[in-house]
Amino acid sequence: MKKTPLVLTMVVASGAFVAGVAVGKTPAKPLTFTTAEELKWDDLGGPKMAGVQGDYKKGPYLGLLKIPAGFTSPMHTHTGEYTAVEVQGTSSHWGEGEDGKAAKKMTPGSTWTVPAKLPHISACAAGADCIILVSQKTKFDYKEAAAPKPATPAAGSAAKK
Secondary structure (H helix, E strand, O other): OOHHHHHHHHHHHHHHHHHHHHHHOOOOOOOOOOOHHHOOOEEOOOOEEEEEEEOOOOOOEEEEEEEOOOOEOOOEEOOOOEEEEEEEOOEEEEEOOOOHHHOOOEOOOOEEEEOOOOOEEEEEOOOOOEEEEEEEOOOOOOEEOOOOOOOOOOOOOOOOO
16 A cells, blocks of 8 residues: 555656646757858958857857957957957967067967956967957957056156156
């Protein structure tokens, strides 16, 4: 007689599972494929962006950033932090006051993260365009950073004007 509650529980649980699957079924989304040749590249003034997921103009998004071979950006910032993966080419990135020649070379498979509002420079080595997969929780933006102001002598210093 003790087996009856166990069997009954299994029957009820199985029925609930089958009913849940039947009720919860929705049409599956179709697979989507986009070849490299089908990507729509938006010109950002040298570099170009192709959306992969989300909308880079609104955020969050996943996109492909294409930087022309031999291109070096001015010092700039982005409102939001981003994480990147080098897909093609060799790029380098360095912050204010750092030597670009000493920056690590990001080859395919390399990853990095740039904090929000951190002034930096991005460059793509000659030879091949750089394609970088960028993930950002905010919209993509680009703001040239102000050039560092020259040091001014403190009041009462011996420096001549």
